[in-house]
Amino acid sequence: MIPLMDDKPLIIPEFKRWTGLKVYCYECGTTVFDICKKTGKPITQCKNGGRHIYKVYVHVPGTKKQRRTKALDTRDLNEAIKQAIEFSKEVKSGDNQSPKEKKREQEKKTQVQVQNKPYLLIHALARYVGWLNNEAVPAHLMKIRSQEHIKDVERALRSLVECLKDNGYNLETTAIEDINNDMVGKVYAYLERKKIAPRTFNKIMGFYTSFLTWCTDECDISIKNYFEKVKRKNLNPRPESISLKEFKDLLEITTPENGIKEYKDGVKPTRNLYRSWLADGFKLGLETGGRREEVINLKWNDIKERNGIPYIIVEDYKVNRIQNRVTLEEKKFKKIPITESLQKLLKDLRQEKYAGTNNFILAPEIKISRKRVMADILSRAFSHYYRQLGTDRKLTFKSLRKTYITNLEIQLGLGNAKAVTGHSNDQVIKENYLDDTEVAISLYKHKIFPNETERDNDLKEVRTEIQNNRESKNIGR
Numbered sequence: 001m002i003p004l005m006d007d008k009p010l011i012i013p014e015f016k017r018w019t020g021l022k023v024y025c026y027e028c029g030t031t032v033f034d035i036c037k038k039t040g041k042p043i044t045q046c047k048n049g050g051r052h053i054y055k056v057y058v059h060v061p062g063t064k065k066q067r068r069t070k071a072l073d074t075r076d077l078n079e080a081i082k083q084a085i086e087f088s089k090e091v092k093s094g095d096n097q098s099p100k101e102k103k104r105e106q107e108k109k110t111q112v113q114v115q116n117k118p119y120l121l122i123h124a125l126a127r128y129v130g131w132l133n134n135e136a137v138p139a140h141l142m143k144i145r146s147q148e149h150i151k152d153v154e155r156a157l158r159s160l161v162e163c164l165k166d167n168g169y170n171l172e173t174t175a176i177e178d179i180n181n182d183m184v185g186k187v188y189a190y191l192e193r194k195k196i197a198p199r200t201f202n203k204i205m206g207f208y209t210s211f212l213t214w215c216t217d218e219c220d221i222s223i224k225n226y227f228e229k230v231k232r233k234n235l236n237p238r239p240e241s242i243s244l245k246e247f248k249d250l251l252e253i254t255t256p257e258n259g260i261k262e263y264k265d266g267v268k269p270t271r272n273l274y275r276s277w278l279a280d281g282f283k284l285g286l287e288t289g290g291r292r293e294e295v296i297n298l299k300w301n302d303i304k305e306r307n308g309i310p311y312i313i314v315e316d317y318k319v320n321r322i323q324n325r326v327t328l329e330e331k332k333f334k335k336i337p338i339t340e341s342l343q344k345l346l347k348d349l350r351q352e353k354y355a356g357t358n359n360f361i362l363a364p365e366i367k368i369s370r371k372r373v374m375a376d377i378l379s380r381a382f383s384h385y386y387r388q389l390g391t392d393r394k395l396t397f398k399s400l401r402k403t404y405i406t407n408l409e410i411q412l413g414l415g416n417a418k419a420v421t422g423h424s425n426d427q428v429i430k431e432n433y434l435d436d437t438e439v440a441i442s443l444y445k446h447k448i449f450p451n452e453t454e455r456d457n458d459l460k461e462v463r464t465e466i467q468n469n470r471e472s473k474n475i476g477r
Contacts, residue, residue, distance in 0.1 A: 009049030016077060021084045024055040024071070031055070054080035058091040121164075121178070122171045124219065125157050128211055131218065143324045147372065156207040163190040176221055179212070184226045198233030205230050241403035241438055242395055246386075247286065254279050254385050261384050273381040277363035280349060281378050284362055285397060287342040289404030289421065292375045292397060293317045298361040300354045303338070303346075310343070312336040337420065402432075410442045 010023045022031040027048040028038050036046045046052075054072040068091045072083050132150050134142045164171065167186045169178075187208070191201055208227040215221045242250075259274025284295045294314050302312050316332045325331045338346070349361055360370070368374055382397040405421055412420075 007047075007050040009043050009046040010052040010054060010075060010077075011043060012077065016081065018081050018084055020057045020059075020088065021080060022055050022057065024053050026051040026053070054084075056080075056084040056087050058088045061092055119175050119177075119221075120172075121174045121176050122161070124176050124215055124221075125161070125211070127219075128214055129154060129157070131214065144321055144326065146321060152203070153207050156204045157211070159191070159204070160187060160208065163187050166190070176215055176219075177223060179223060179226060181226055181229075184230065188230060198235055202232045202235070205232060237432055239402045239406070239432060240393055240395060240399060241406045242286075242399050246389060246391065246395075247282075249389055250382075250385055251279050251282065253388055254282070254381075258385060258388060259381070261380075273377065273384050275377060275381065277366065278378070278381050278385075280345075281362055282382060282397075282400065283345050285378075285400035286403060287339065287345055288312070288314075288336050289401050289408070290314060290336070291318065291401065292378055293371070296360070296362055296370045296374050296378065300351070300357050300359055300361055302361075303355070310338045312338060334421070406438050410438070 012018075012021065012023060023033075023043075024030070025032045025037075025046075025048060028036070030037060032043055032046075032052070034043055035041070036043050038048075039046070054074065054077070056070050056072060058068045060066040060068060068087075070083075070087050072080050074080050074083065129150070131137060132145055132153060161171065163186065164174065164183070167190075169183075191204065196204075205227055209225060212223060212225045212227055215223060216225070254274070256272065256274040259272045260270055261273055262270050281295060284290070284298070285292075288295060288298070290298070294317060297317075298312065298314060302314060303310055304313055305311075312335070313333050314336055316334050319325070319332050320330075323332075346361070354361075354364065360366075363374075366374065379397045382400075383395075386395050408420055
């Protein structure tokens, strides 16, 4: 209780009123204004003025109704206003908070930060995967990505987490800003020990680089992209095509009996990869040169004609995904020529029955997911059956596309296949699809110089032509 030093009641004139500064009466137990609440008389006539004090009330920032109060130790109004201002500054700056209140306030700030910025690396990784799946992404920033690509990224990020755990990092406290050259060096060594293929190594490093770019662009986190500095592996692709004999042998052994594959660590010890439509799928892949996704999604009404000559129009799914071409007007399409052998295959696939319909060309009766299940089986089965041929090569379903493009280059002339394949430049074809062995073999009968007899005949023809020209001129004279 404030000592009775002065019996005069405290009054704050209207022109000196300050926000939060009040007069408090200990006799009434409440704040008082112009009228005494106990007697109902003007406050100037209050006989308990000695029990009046100045008291200040300040709202706590960030709360709805929480406030701080302070009984001032002065009865001088000007001094009271000064102390009220100082106290207000303390409350708003947080200096006036108790340890418990400060802790609670910090927890709230941390929670807000976590909600708005993924400071922890583990949180950022989870949000990044969500972003790849277009979760909470504005419509104009959404991008179509294949589930295969997203799964590849997820596997790479899991490897990153495993690596950090193995190296003693606590993921409950490791922040994005903790990424540095030392950490990246450990990740590099971890991937080196796994002895993964150079192309896979470069792919994973590309995923990590893209992740840190996303952190900077989407999360407003300023961090150096240390993964950009990692030297990528030098690639030396050797495209290999399949020979006619190999392809015929492959079709011959594509049977239910040869389809059983054993798994050491799988859920099932064995699995039969045979499907009745596999041989047709392999043939379509070879005759069209299409990617898996293109082959399994070909439809009969994709066959068009111009001047009586048929061709197939097919969507370039890969380019459309990469360039985010969504609408029909934006999408890129390729034209596949229908050769004599492809026409025969279409006839075998019941073109007469399905021509012009919206049915799939390959196995129209199949109801499984073409995007995931069918494409996966086509790849696995090709590798499984080809392995049984016992060659020293490891060909995949993609080898059918390489065979097609290699033959196009040979027949149309090097550099001309891109008009059919849809590639933007010759370098991609040369590095990834052109079997240079087949090109060399195709030039077996090529002659750098014609033999002497051919040269003599050519010279004789030239001389004869010159002589004839001279004689005709003399006649004209």
